[in-house]
Amino acid sequence: MPMFKKSLLILLVLALAVLGGTMYGYYREQQTIALDPAVIEQAEAKRTVTVYVCGEVKKPGLVTLTEGQRVADAVNAVGGVIETADIDHINMAALLEDGMQVRVPLRIGGAEERSKSAGTGKNAEGQINLNTATEKELQELPGIGPAMSARIIEYREEHGDFQNIEDVKQVRGIGNAKFEKLKDKVTI
Template sequence: MEKINEIWEEHKDKIFLIVISIVILSVLLLPRIKATSSINGGDMQVQGQSQSNYELGENSSSSQLVSTMSVNEETNSQQKIRVDVKGAVVHPGVVTIKADQRVDAVIEKSGGVTKNADLDQVNLAHKLTDQMLIYIPAIGEQVQVNSPVLIRQSQENEVDESERSAAETTDANEDLAGKSGSKVNLNSATKEQLTELNGIGDKKADQIIAYRQQNGNFKTIDDLKNVSGIGDKIFESLADQITVN
């Protein structure tokens, strides 16, 4: 005990100084520790709220998309159109029907077909459009009505379109060949054909025709240089485009 008292007496000033320092440090650091804890806790809370809001937004967008698609499908299925039904049906006339229906549905709504109806000529799966004419022919009838649901007319339209495209292609090829390969005959060319030659305008074309009328046919293409206003330069630019055969 005496030894402890001796130590205390000897070092009490230092001990007091250490204790006071610890107290001061505690007072200074404690608010900072609390603030840091609060910030960390707040960040965790904000992150949790953000994730919840994101999940909520994502689920909401998906629900809205599904809802929009459902509304569109329901609108399309409820939309009404009017078609004109003629020919071998029990009740011909204008029929109001859903837009997503086909020919067989509108025939049924018209009371069905008559006994002499020729359904072999009709595409029953043809999809309806507003103002469509639906014609059901009778057996043996030579149909004169233009209706898109008739198989024979559809095939003929396809053939006509194919033939028309082929004819247009042939004409285009002939025009291209005429422009690139054929030559203008100086002895039979019209004014329009002559003006297509390099360096030949309306006036020179008239002079070529006048020369031809006065002197007879050109014997060679070189005779073209005898026409007033056509010199060597113009002749060289069009020599490969002309003939006298």
């Protein structure tokens, strides 16, 4: 019987060692898993975006900001806008993306002139103003449907007013052929 007790004791010690090792390994694994999300959050928090801010701002240039900031933050980082800026035609709430250009447009005409032209997108000759026309008015143009008129307005909001009628070709979906059909029917 003493031999049986020794064997049982050795078996019990081995079982406790295996159980202890298993528990220790599980504990270490849980600690590692708990630390991983914190490391990932720190890495994400340090991401930056670099944008170029130009137009009617005090100090145009490159600005590096943290990811998730808005156009207004980039404009403020270069000293803000100057008195000739047209802040009604730039989306200050848009999220910044790395490598983008933020152009603050020049205000054309006084407030009275803008309010008169904002009422209609057509001039006396019946031409449609690309800078003031509504989606419905833009759809009167040949080859411009609801999707294309929405793209024109989206482009106008992101980049400011069109400086000449050829700028409308920068809108995705408007090429030379479509431009030729509508160039005599539009103005800025």
